[in-house]
Amino acid sequence: MSTAPTHAPTMTSLPLAERLKPWLPVALVPVLMLLGFLAIPSSSSWLTLTLAGLAMGMMIFVIASGMTLVFGLMDVINFGHGAFISFGAFVGTSVLLALGSWTGAPSLMLNLLAIAAAVLAAMAVTGALGLGFERVIVRPVYGSHLKQILVTMGGLIVAEQMIFVLWGGHEIVIARPETLKGAITFAGAALEKYRLLAVGVGLVVFLSMRAVLRRTKLGLIVRAGVENPEMVQALGYDITRVFVGVFIAGSALAGLGGVMWALYQEVITVHMGNEIMILVFIVVIIGGLGSVEGCFIGALTVGLVQNYTAFLEPKLALVSNIALMVAILMWRPMGMVPVVKAK
Amino acid sequence: MLTLISGDRPQSRILGALLLLVLLALAFAPFLFPGSRSLETAARICIFIVLVASYDLLLGYGGIVSFAHTMFFGMGAYGVGIALDRLGTGWGAMGLGALAGMALAGAVALVIALLSLRVRAIFFAMITLAIASAVAVLVSQLSGLTGGEDGMNLRIPRELTPAFRFEVLGLTVTGKILNYYLVFLGCLVLFLTMLRLVNSPFGRVLLAIRENAFRAEAIGYRVVAYRAAATTLSAVIAAAAGALFAVWLRYVGPSTVLGMEIMMDILLIVVIGGMGTMYGAVVGTAIFVLAQNYLKTLMGGLAEATAGLPLVPDLLNPDRWLLWLGVLFILSVYFFPTGIVGRLRGAR
Numbered sequence: 158m159s160t161a162p163t164h165a166p167t168m169t170s171l172p173l174a175e176r177l178k179p180w181l182p183v184a185l186v187p188v189l190m191l192l193g194f195l196a197i198p199s200s201s202s203w204l205t206l207t208l209a210g211l212a213m214g215m216m217i218f219v220i221a222s223g224m225t226l227v228f229g230l231m232d233v234i235n236f237g238h239g240a241f242i243s244f245g246a247f248v249g250t251s252v253l254l255a256l257g258s259w260t261g262a263p264s265l266m267l268n269l270l271a272i273a274a275a276v277l278a279a280m281a282v283t284g285a286l287g288l289g290f291e292r293v294i295v296r297p298v299y300g301s302h303l304k305q306i307l308v309t310m311g312g313l314i315v316a317e318q319m320i321f322v323l324w325g326g327h328e329i330v331i332a333r334p335e336t337l338k339g340a341i342t343f344a345g346a347a348l349e350k351y352r353l354l355a356v357g358v359g360l361v362v363f364l365s366m367r368a369v370l371r372r373t374k375l376g377l378i379v380r381a382g383v384e385n386p387e388m389v390q391a392l393g394y395d396i397t398r399v400f401v402g403v404f405i406a407g408s409a410l411a412g413l414g415g416v417m418w419a420l421y422q423e424v425i426t427v428h429m430g431n432e433i434m435i436l437v438f439i440v441v442i443i444g445g446l447g448s449v450e451g452c453f454i455g456a457l458t459v460g461l462v463q464n465y466t467a468f469l470e471p472k473l474a475l476v477s478n479i480a481l482m483v484a485i486l487m488w489r490p491m492g493m494v495p496v497v498k499a500k
Numbered sequence: 501m502l503t504l505i506s507g508d509r510p511q512s513r514i515l516g517a518l519l520l521l522v523l524l525a526l527a528f529a530p531f532l533f534p535g536s537r538s539l540e541t542a543a544r545i546c547i548f549i550v551l552v553a554s555y556d557l558l559l560g561y562g563g564i565v566s567f568a569h570t571m572f573f574g575m576g577a578y579g580v581g582i583a584l585d586r587l588g589t590g591w592g593a594m595g596l597g598a599l600a601g602m603a604l605a606g607a608v609a610l611v612i613a614l615l616s617l618r619v620r621a622i623f624f625a626m627i628t629l630a631i632a633s634a635v636a637v638l639v640s641q642l643s644g645l646t647g648g649e650d651g652m653n654l655r656i657p658r659e660l661t662p663a664f665r666f667e668v669l670g671l672t673v674t675g676k677i678l679n680y681y682l683v684f685l686g687c688l689v690l691f692l693t694m695l696r697l698v699n700s701p702f703g704r705v706l707l708a709i710r711e712n713a714f715r716a717e718a719i720g721y722r723v724v725a726y727r728a729a730a731t732t733l734s735a736v737i738a739a740a741a742g743a744l745f746a747v748w749l750r751y752v753g754p755s756t757v758l759g760m761e762i763m764m765d766i767l768l769i770v771v772i773g774g775m776g777t778m779y780g781a782v783v784g785t786a787i788f789v790l791a792q793n794y795l796k797t798l799m800g801g802l803a804e805a806t807a808g809l810p811l812v813p814d815l816l817n818p819d820r821w822l823l824w825l826g827v828l829f830i831l832s833v834y835f836f837p838t839g840i841v842g843r844l845r846g847a848r
Contacts, residue, residue, distance in 0.1 A: 234622055297834055302622050304833055306565045307771060311830040314764060318823035322814045431760070435633050438626040472641055479634050482627070486615060 182493035186457045193465045204346035206464045212352035214460025215359020216421065220414035221437045221444075221452050222366060223407020229383040229447025229496055231400045233295055234302060237309040238411055238437065239430030240316035241283045245412025246419040246429060247324050249279035250331045253420075260334040268334035272420070279416045280409040286316075287408025291401055313431075320427045328426040331419055355417055362410070363453050370449065379403065383447055383496060436463075439478050443485040445492025454493055504692060506699040510779060512844040519779060522786050526684060530677045543680055545789055546687040547745045552769045553694050553781035554737040560776030561698055562730040563710035564617070567763055568628035571635050572609060572735040574757040576601040576742030581652050581752035582645060589655045598743035602736045609735030613728040636758045651753020654746060661750075679748060686744050690737055695778055697733065706730055707776070764822075768829050774839025783840050795821050 170176070190207055197203040224238045252275040253260055259271035294312045298304040320326065332338075333351055340347040370376035382389045382396050390396045418433060419425045440459050444451030459478055466477040485493060510516035522545075525532065529542035555569050579601020580594055587593035612631065616623040639646050646652070658664050660682065664675030697703055709716045709723050717723045746752045765788070773784020796818040803816040815823070836843050 234625075236625075294830065303559075303563055303565060304837070306622070306625050307767070308830055308833050310764075310767065311826050311833065314826035315823055315830070318820055318826060322811070322817075322820060322823070432633075435630050439630050442623060442626055476634055476638060479631055482630065483615065 179494075182451065182454050182489075185454060185493070186461070189458060189461050189465075193461065196465065196469060201344065201346035202468065204344060205348065206468055207461065208348050208352050208356070210461035210464035211457060212349075212355040212359075212421070212460070213464065214457035215356050215363075216414050216417045217433070217436050217440055217460060218359055218453050218456035219362050219417065220411050220433060221440045221456060222362070222449055223403070223410045224437065225441050225444065225447055225452045226379070226383075226403050226449060227400075227407050228441075230379060230386070230396075230403055231299070232302075233299070233400075233404075234305050235290075235295065235309050236306055236434075237290060237294070237313040237316060238407075239434035240313050241286060241408045241411035241430070242415040242418065242433055243317065243320055243425075243427060243430035244286060245279040245283045245415030246425045247320055247329075247415075248282045248412070249275040249416030250329055250419050250425055251324075252278045253331055253334075254329075260332070263335045265336045268336045271334060272416075276413055276416050279412040283412030283415070284405045284409035287405045288401070290408070291404045295404075317427055317430075324427075326427050328424055330424050332423060333420050337420075351420060355421065358413075358417065362413075363449075366449060375399070436478065439482050443482055443492055445489075445494040445496055447496035448492065448494040451492055451494030506692075506696045508695055508699050508778070510845075515779065515783070515841060515844040518783055518786075518844075522782055529684075530680055536676070539676070539680055541789060543683050543748050545785055546683050547741050547748070548765075548769070548785045548789070549781050550687045550690045550694075550741040550744075551738055552766055552773070552785055553691055553778055554734045554741065555766050556770050556775060556778060556781050557694055557698065557737070558730060558734040559770055560774075560778075560780070561703060561706045561710065562727055562734075563713075564727060564731065565622075565625040566628045566731070566734075567625060568609075568612070568632040568635075569734075569738055569766055570758050570760075570763045571628075571632040572605040572738040573742040573745070573762070574635075574639070574752075574754075575605040575608070576739030576744075577746035577752045577757040578639070578646060578742075579604065579739070580743045580746040581647075581654055584654045584656065585652055589657060591657055594656065594747065598740065601743055602739040605735040605739035606732045609732045610728060613731040614724075617724055617727050617731070632758075632763070633760070636754060636760075639758060640754050647753070649754060651751055651756070654750045654752065656747055656750055660747065683744050683748050687741070690740055691778075691782075694737065698778055702726075702729075710776075768825055770839075771829055771837075772832050772839055774841030774843075775837065777838070777841040777845075780839050780841040787840070791825070792821070795824070799824075 193207065194200070194203050197206065220238070220242055224235060227233055227235060253271060256271040256274060259267045262268070290312060294308055295305065298308050337351045337354060340349045341353075342348070368376075370380055378389060378394050378396075378399055382394075382399060386396050414433075415430070418429065422429075436459055440452060440455040442455075443458070444453070444455030459481065462477050462481050463474055467474040489495065510519055526542055526546055530539055533539070533542070551569070551573055555566070558564050558566055558569070576598060579599075580597040583593045583597025583600065587596070612627060613624070616627045640649050642648070643650075656679075658675065660675045660679040662674050662676040664678070666673055698706070705716065705721050705726055708719075709721065709726055713723050716726075742757055745757065749756065769784040769788045770780065772788070773782075774780030799816050799821055800818040803813045803818065806812045806816060814820070832839060838846070
């Protein structure tokens with residue numbers, strides 16, 4: 158009988174640099190802000206641009222978060238997500254226009270109530286739309302990416318055409334509510350009130366989404382489902398129902414993002430959803446498909462880069478995002494916060 | 501004859517007859533359907549057949565979804581446009597521009613493919629969508645080079661313009677007709693080349709990868725290399741089609757070669773015609789162009805007939821024909837993923 162091999166496990170922890178590695182992307186946003194501060198000559202315009210970038214990033218995050226979760230959970234890629242943005246914007250705008258007396262009044266309370274009503278209506282409609290989309294369009298093509306892309310693209314065409322049918326396809330101008338117009342001055346920089354609100358809403362969505370995912374049982378099932386759906390199903394949870402719920406929530410969030418974007422741009426068109434989707438795809442890819450945290454960091458990065466370059470070198474604004482995407486994919490091919498799949 | 505179509509028989513009498521009909525109609529279009537409007541349609545069908553077939557090489561044979569196909573199409577068109585603008589009118593400039601556009605398209609496609617396909621095939625769809633729209637914006641901003649939103653009018657060699665006339669066997673032939681035959685023959689050669697390509701061992705490997713990438717890799721084929729090659733080839737052919745389109749129209753502009761609408765049209769035609777068949781591009785394009793003309797008329801009539809009802813006339817408005825095509829598209833992905841050609845072959 159041979160003796161047991163000597164076994165001396167090392168209990169030392171990894172070197173600091175190794176342990177910090179997964180956290181590097183978190184540093185990206187502050188580093189970017191610092192770089193912007195160094196590159197932009199006046200600090201007051203830096204502050205304005207940073208707020209604009211954060212507001213834009215938050216709105217993109219609200220839209221993209223649902224899509225990335227849907228992908229993480231069921232491996233479903235929804236190219237028709239842009240339709241929910243447009244529908245949300247049109248429904249929300251219609252409500253806001255109908256509540257003209259509330260939005261026109263110089264009372265913050267009434268203004269916020271009008272926005273809340275618009276947001277709720279938009280989220281209800283896009284949520285219902287999401288349910289229909291999932292049932293009719295996505296359900297029959299689980300497991301085949303190729304068919305998913307084709308079919309959801311077809312769904313997008315049909316949904317866009319329906320907006321033409323229902324609203325006539327002209328661009329609609331929508332003014333911001335009375336008390337959210339204009340800007341407040343802080344440290345010599347003009348900060349638009351609406352952007353502050355957008356950042357606030359985005360933060361609330363992110364924090365509550367994180368709380369649900371980390372603290373509740375439902376969140377646990379969702380997170381487990383992202384890692385290993387078969388095992389979750391084997392343990393007796395109906396993953397398809399959870400998935401439908403996530404799909405509806407994601408669609409509703411896209412509707413919310415649509416309303417926010419409409420008030421941000423103050424004009425809506427049928428194709429706005431598609432235009433935003435380009436940024437959403439970039440965000441989802443660089444964040445790591447399926448990761449909410451990665452999506453948040455990616456969205457803020459894209460928003461900041463877009464606004465800084467638009468100020469420093471206007472012609473490069475759109476190309477800068479492509480360059481950012483290429484750079485990040487070379488650094489981390491699976492995105493900044495890769496999702497670990499137990500497969 | 502069989503070697504010409506690389507042994508890829510239509511495998512269905514109806515399909516064979518349809519293909520022959522389209523071929524003959526296009527070959528004699530200037531004499532069968534006089535008038536500049538129908539010649540315009542015939543040339544457009546030729547070019548779209550090649551464009552759609554090159555997309556089919558990617559989607560139907562490679563199993564890769566790209567949204568940048570119009571970008572490559574545009575690169576060929578703008579290659580010719582910029583060369584004619586900068587180097588002056590001449591055959592040399594035209595050829596050089598076309599080759600430069602094709603080379604650029606191939607290089608860009610290769611870079612995108614290596615960057616995204618290495619990671620995940622679905623990245624490709626999203627990345628191409630983002631890049632294509634950025635390029636479209638860039639083209640309209642760089643107005644010094646590309647003419648911006650207005651595009652550029654091209655001065656092509658005189659032999660290809662309507663002003664040039666000569667007599668053959670008692671028939672007056674204009675430069676416009678010569679130009680049409682340049683387009684027709686160019687497209688025919690490109691189409692036959694693709695047919696050769698998909699029926700070669702290379703095409704078989706692509707099909708194997710589409711069916712089961714994992715197994716193909718296990719047998720020993722470099723999946724990434726094959727997919728990248730398919731992407732590059734398809735981009736180069738799309739650019740060649742774009743160059744022909746620019747010469748035919750004597751104009752390049754963002755809306756005629758780069759628009760997202762064209763990309764959607766290509767996608768609809770490929771799926772409705774039949775993915776992975778090549779002939780689907782021919783049948784699909786012919787039906788699509790006819791539908792574009794006649795479906796609108798039919799819908800206009802129906803909309804008038806239902807004018808009293810709520811919502812229905814809006815749904816049947818001729819401008820909403822894309823709505824019904826979208827529905828048809830979804831249904832065809834579900835119920836006959838091999839499209840019209842697959843149906844015809846199945847019913848043999």
